[in-house]
Each structure stands twice: as structure tokens, then as C-alpha cells.
Amino acid sequence: MVQKLPRILPGLLFMVVSVILLRLYVELWIKNQMVFGVKGWLARELNLNYIMLSIILGMVYRNVVFRGKIPAWAEEGFRTTRLFIKGGIIMLGCLYTVMSLAKVGSWAILLILTFIFGTVLFVMWVGKLWNVDRSVVGIMGAACGVCGVSACIATAPGVKAKATDVAMAIATILGFGLLTMFISPFIGKALGLSDLQYGAWVGTGILNSGQVLATCLAFNPTIAKGTAVYYGKLWNLMRVISIPFVVFIITAWYYGKEAKEEQGEQKQSLGKILKEKFPLFVLGFMGMTILSTLGLFGSDKSETNHILCEIMQWIFAIGLIGQGAYIDFREIKQAGGMPLKIGLAAGVTKYLLALVIIKLFAPADYDV
Amino acid sequence: MVDAADAKGGKMTVFKTDRHEDYAAMVMVGIVTAAILLYMSFLVGEIELKAPEEGKVLEILVVSDAVVKKGDKLAVLAVKDKKMVGGKLEERPSNCTVTSSLNGVVKSIKVQEGDVVNDKNVLMVLVPEKGQLP
Numbered sequence: 001m002v003q004k005l006p007r008i009l010p011g012l013l014f015m016v017v018s019v020i021l022l023r024l025y026v027e028l029w030i031k032n033q034m035v036f037g038v039k040g041w042l043a044r045e046l047n048l049n050y051i052m053l054s055i056i057l058g059m060v061y062r063n064v065v066f067r068g069k070i071p072a073w074a075e076e077g078f079r080t081t082r083l084f085i086k087g088g089i090i091m092l093g094c095l096y097t098v099m100s101l102a103k104v105g106s107w108a109i110l111l112i113l114t115f116i117f118g119t120v121l122f123v124m125w126v127g128k129l130w131n132v133d134r135s136v137v138g139i140m141g142a143a144c145g146v147c148g149v150s151a152c153i154a155t156a157p158g159v160k161a162k163a164t165d166v167a168m169a170i171a172t173i174l175g176f177g178l179l180t181m182f183i184s185p186f187i188g189k190a191l192g193l194s195d196l197q198y199g200a201w202v203g204t205g206i207l208n209s210g211q212v213l214a215t216c217l218a219f220n221p222t223i224a225k226g227t228a229v230y231y232g233k234l235w236n237l238m239r240v241i242s243i244p245f246v247v248f249i250i251t252a253w254y255y256g257k258e259a260k261e262e263q264g265e266q267k268q269s270l271g272k273i274l275k276e277k278f279p280l281f282v283l284g285f286m287g288m289t290i291l292s293t294l295g296l297f298g299s300d301k302s303e304t305n306h307i308l309c310e311i312m313q314w315i316f317a318i319g320l321i322g323q324g325a326y327i328d329f330r331e332i333k334q335a336g337g338m339p340l341k342i343g344l345a346a347g348v349t350k351y352l353l354a355l356v357i358i359k360l361f362a363p364a365d366y367d368v
Numbered sequence: 369m370v371d372a373a374d375a376k377g378g379k380m381t382v383f384k385t386d387r388h389e390d391y392a393a394m395v396m397v398g399i400v401t402a403a404i405l406l407y408m409s410f411l412v413g414e415i416e417l418k419a420p421e422e423g424k425v426l427e428i429l430v431v432s433d434a435v436v437k438k439g440d441k442l443a444v445l446a447v448k449d450k451k452m453v454g455g456k457l458e459e460r461p462s463n464c465t466v467t468s469s470l471n472g473v474v475k476s477i478k479v480q481e482g483d484v485v486n487d488k489n490v491l492m493v494l495v496p497e498k499g500q501l502p
Contacts, residue, residue, distance in 0.1 A: 004382055079382045086393035091401070157386060195452050226452030280390035284397060296405075296501075302469065303415050303502045304408045311400060326380065365454060 004076060011070075011077015018061075019317045022053055049210070051149060054317045055170070058324020070325060081322025082157060086281040088316030089154045089243075093288030094297050094308045096241055103234055108200065111362075112238045115204050115354060119145035120246060123346050124253065132338055135161040138250045139169045140339055144346040146239050146246050148173040148208035153323075154243055158251040158279040163326035165339060172343030177211035180351060185218045187355070194364040195220055199228040203235025205354035212236045226365070241289065244282040251278055408501055414475055415494045415502045419485040423447035423464060432476055436468045436494070443479075443491055472496040 030048050035041035042048045062070065070078050120141040127137030138159030143152035152169045155161070161169075184206070188198040198219050206212050216232035223229055255277045291297065298304045383389040423445035430442050443466040448459045475493040479485060496502050 008382060076382055079380060082381055083383075083389055083393055083396065086390065087397050087400075090393060090397045094401075157389075163380070194455055220452075222450065222452070222457055224450030224452060224457065227457075230452075276387075280387065281393045284390075284394045288397075288401075298501050299469070301420075303412075304405070307404055307408065308401070311404060315400070365452075 007076040008080060009077065011074035012080055014074055014077060015081075015318050015321045018057060018321055019054065019314065022057060022321075023050055023314070023317060027053060050313055050317050051320060052174075054320035055167070055324040055327075058321040059167075059327050059329075060324075061321075062325045062327060063329045066325075068328065068330070078322045078325050081319050081326070084315050084319030085153055085323060086157070086279075086284075086319075088312055088319055089150065090281055090284035090288055091308065091312035091315060092150060092240075093285040094292050094305065094312070095300070096237060096289050097293040097300070098241075098289065099293060100234075100237055108235065109238060111200075111357070112204060112235060113242065115350060116145045116239060116242055116246065117249070119346055119350050120250065122349060123342060126342055126345050130338070130341070132342065133165075134254055135159045136165050136169075136339055136342070138254050139166060140172075140342045140346065141250055142243075142246050143169050143173050144343060144350065146243055148177065150209075150240065151243050151246060154279070154282060154285075155247050155250055157281075158247060158277065159254045162331075163323060164328065164331040166323065167327045168337075168339040169343065172340045172347075173208055174211075176343060176347045177206055177208040180206050180347075181211045181215040181218070184215045188219050191355075191359060193359065195226060195228040196231050196365055197358050197362050199231025199233075200235055200362050201354050201358045202228075203232045203239070204358070205351040209236050209240065244286050247279060247282045405501065410498050412496065412502065415470070415472075415496055416490045417442070417466070417468075417492050417494055419445060419487055419489050419491055420464060420466060421445075421447055422486045423484075425479050425481050425483045425485060425491075426463065428477060428479070428481060430474050430477070430492075432474055434474045435472075436474060437471050438468055438500075440468045442466045442468055442474075445485070466491065468494070470494070470496045470500050470502050 027043075027050055030053075031040050031043050033039070033042055062068070066074075123141040123144055124137055126132075127134070127140075139152045139155050139161045142155035143149075145151070149170055152166060152173065156166050180202075184198075184202055188201070193201065199216055202212050202215050202219075206215060212232045213229060213236075216227075216229040217223075220228045292305075297308055381389050383392060425443060426446050427444040428442075429444065430436060430440075436442065445464045445466065447462060447464045449462050451458050451460075472494045475495050477492045478490045479492075483489075485491065494502075
């Protein structure tokens with residue numbers, strides 16, 4: 001590894017400098033643009049934040065600047081991309097505490113977990129029905145079941161997903177989320193949903209975290225206890241904290257089936273799968289959440305927590321530029337629209353089923 | 369020039385195996401987190417104390433160069449407690465006492481009594497004692 005350092009540095013520095021320029025200039029410029037009379041509309045409504053911009057820049061490097069192939073001088077550096085993505089996922093854990101789940105309520109936790117794992121199983125069933133590649137099923141199961149981009153990226157290494165498939169999965173989640181983000185407030189008002197019901201519905205049914213909050217604010221712009229954004233945040237929190245468990249189940253499913261196909265009917269023991277294949281970095285995410293719960297990083301509004309969050313974003317951004325650079329437009333054309341089809345099938349089912357169940361069974365209000 | 373990397377072939381990593389990469393990621397985060405905690409505990413010069421929410425400054429309870437302990441009251445803001453009840457937004461005026469989250473010295477006070485502030489406004493700047501996390 002040490003001998004590889006001179007070969008890694010050029011590409012790595014290239015990615016780091018790109019992120020510096022992106023975050024300090026491009027992202028800031030986008031946040032300050034007035035569109036439709038609203039400052040920051042591009043960042044908020046189109047999700048043009050550092051995550052999307054990093055992936056897009058990486059894709060531009062690969063398909064335009066480098067004309068389809070990462071050059072030899074940068075190759076080893078770009079291969080550090082997953083190290084940074086895993087690092088970003090681990091640091092994401094510092095934003096959450098186990099105690100914040102206490103605000104969610106036991107019936108809500110049960111409903112959210114049912115939808116999360118129900119969606120994962122639904123995607124696996126659809127994948128089997130349509131004979132879809134298992135890696136695609138794995139990342140779409142996580143993406144549709146949990147919270148979109150982070151879950152997809154966290155699951156990808158464990159199911160050996162191609163960068164192209166990850167890109168298609170992310171595009172599907174964000175595209176579906178964009179559509180539902182705009183139509184949900186109209187549906188919510190038409191059906192007379194309360195703030196609790198609306199927040200619970202979109203917190204369960206919309207695939208991406210950022211879009212959950214944006215649509216809650218569109219429904220009710222007030223930020224206070226008992227408003228849609230209050231409940232949307234809580235329900236979304238539960239989904240994010242379930243990432244390690246979803247990754248565990250999907251990884252075990254992936255390698256269980258792989259072993260079965262390679263070795264006939266001989267079963268792969270769960271212990272062996274865990275020992276050899278489970279993406280350990282996800283345990284790092286849990287570890288950070290536990291440390292955050294113990295107060296090691298101060299309160300969620302502390303300066304220390306703010307700095308940790310900032311560093312996490314930078315680490316993620318470096319990884320996502322590399323991720324984007326592994327996406328070849330020619331491969332996307334060849335890949336076809338399977339992630340899109342699965343995403344739409346799972347997304348629409350979840351969106352509508354969540355609406356029905358919440359409208360029928362969720363209380364209009366409860367004391368916060 | 370090199371061909372497009374195949375993720376399933378494991379060429380998307382500089383490490384021997386995915387497992388090595390997992391360990392490396394955890395070590396990297398451990399080092400970064402430890403460095404941040406050490407910096408914040410011992411090297412950070414000053415901390416900006418921002419208003420917890422939108423409100424009006426009623427009272428400033430400290431002066432510049434005052435030594436404060438964790439939990440000491442620093443200011444009082446008049447705020448509105450907002451809560452959605454039965455589909456309607458209820459607002460109740462109340463007072464919010466801003467307390468210090470650490471031991472330190474008040475370097476400067478950035479607001480006056482009567483100022484209207486929000487959660488982006490800095491109320492005062494504190495110089496923390498070494499050895500604690502702000």
C-alpha cells in the first residue's frame with residue numbers, strides 16, 4: 001500500500017482540488033441564485049447540493065474531459081473513491097442519537113420498520129419476477145426501503161454493484177422523489193391530511209431525505225412542534241438509523257443466494273457470510289451513532305457536531321467525484337432501464353400504500 | 369490509458385480486499401474524528417454563541433471579559449413557543465434563557481437589549497477553557 005502512494009497521490013489530489021473548487025465556488029454560487037423569485041431554489045428544489053454536483057462533475061470528467069477513460073496518471077487515485085464514500089457513511093452516524101427515536105412513538109416505529117423491510121422484500125420479489133441482476137436488486141431494495149442515496153451507496157460495495165447501476169438507482173430515486181415532492185402537497189390538502197398524517201406519509205413514502213423535508217415545508221411552511229416538517233424529520237430519522245440493519249439483511253441475502261448457486265444446495269452459514277462478506281464499515285456508522293448518543297460530540301447544535309458534519313460532507317464529496325468518474329454514458333445506454341422500472345414499481349406501491357394506511361389508521365394529532 | 373473498471377471484479381479499490389478497505393475507512397474516520405475532538409478541546413480559539421431561535425433580546429446577563437461556568441445564564445430572549453394543535457398553529461409568548469454550554473470567558477457581546485435576532489445571529493463570542501468540547 002505504501003509503495004502505491006506515489007501513484008495514488010496525483011489522482012487523489014485532483015479529486016481534492018476539484019472538491020475545493022466545487023464547494024467553495026460552484027455550490028455557493030448555486031445557493032445564491034434567485035430562480036422564480038426564491039433564493040436557493042436550485043439547491044432546494046432540484047437537489048443541486050454537494051452530493052449531486054460531485055457525481056455530475058465526476059461524470060463530466062470521465063465522459064467529456066477524459067473522453068471515456070480515466071487516464072493512467074489518475075487511475076490509482078480514483079480507486080480511493082470507495083474509501084472516502086465508506087468514510088462518509090461512517091461519519092454520517094454522528095448526526096443521529098438513539099434517544100431521538102424516543103420522540104417517534106412505538107406505533108410509528110412499527111409502521112416505519114414494516115414499510116422499510118416490506119419494501120426490501122417487495123423489491124426482491126419483483127427482481128425475481130423480472131429476472132433482474134442481484135446487485136441491482138440489492139441497491140434498489142436499500143434505496144427504496146430506506147432513504148435513497150445514502151442507503152444505495154452504503155449497500156453498493158456489499159452487493160458488488162456497478163457504478164453505472166448505482167448512478168441509475170440514484171437518478172431513479174431523485175427523479176421519483178422530485179415528482180412526488182411536487183404533487184404530494186396537493187394530494188395532502190385535497191384529502192384533508194393533518195400535519196402528522198402528511199409528515200408520516202411523506203416520511204415513509206418519499207424515497208429521499210432532502211425531498212421529504214422540502215415537501216413538508218411546501219405543505220406547511222411553519223417550523224414548529226407538531227407541524228409536518230417536525231414529523232417528517234422524525235420519521236425520516238428512523239429510516240436512516242435502520243441503514244446498518246438493511247445493509248446486513250441485503251448482504252446476507254446476496255451472498256446466501258450466490259453460495260447456493262455456486263455450490264448447489266449446500267447452504268452458506270450466516271456466520272460465514274457475516275465473517276467474510278458483511279460490509280464492516282456499516283458497523284462504524286453504528287459506532288458513531290452510539291458515541292453521539294453518549295454525548296461524546298456534544299449536543300446536536302454544538303460547534304463540534306457542526307464541524308464533524310462539515311468534514312463528513314467534504315469526505316463524501318471526494319468519494320462521490322470518484323464515483324461519478326466510474327460512470328460511463330455508453331454503459332448507461334447498454335444497462336437499459338431496469339433500476340428505473342424497479343424503482344417506479346416499488347416507489348409507487350410504497351407511496352400509495354403508505355397514503356392509504358396512514359389515512360385510515362394514523363391519528364390526526366398527538367401530543368408532542 | 370486504462371479500460372473502464374469493473375466493480376464486480378474488485379478493481380474499484382487500491383486495497384487488497386474489500387475487508388481491508390473497510391478497516392482503512394474506519395481507521396481514517398477514527399483519526400479524523402480524534403483530530404477534530406483534540407482541535408476543538410485544546411486549539412480552538414473562540415466560539416460564537418448563536419441565538420437558539422427567533423426572538424427579541426430582553427436582557428444580557430454578562431459583560432465582556434466575564435468568566436462563565438457551564439450552565440451560567442448569559443441572556444434572556446423573548447420568544448414564541450409555536451406548536452401545531454388540532455390543525456391550528458398556537459403561539460405562546462415565553463422567555464428563553466440562554467446558558468453557557470462550557471467554562472470560559474466572554475470575549476465580546478454582539479447584541480444589545482431590544483435587538484431582534486434569529487438562529488443565525490451571534491449573541492456573543494466566548495473563549496473556551498481548554499480541555500472541554502464546545
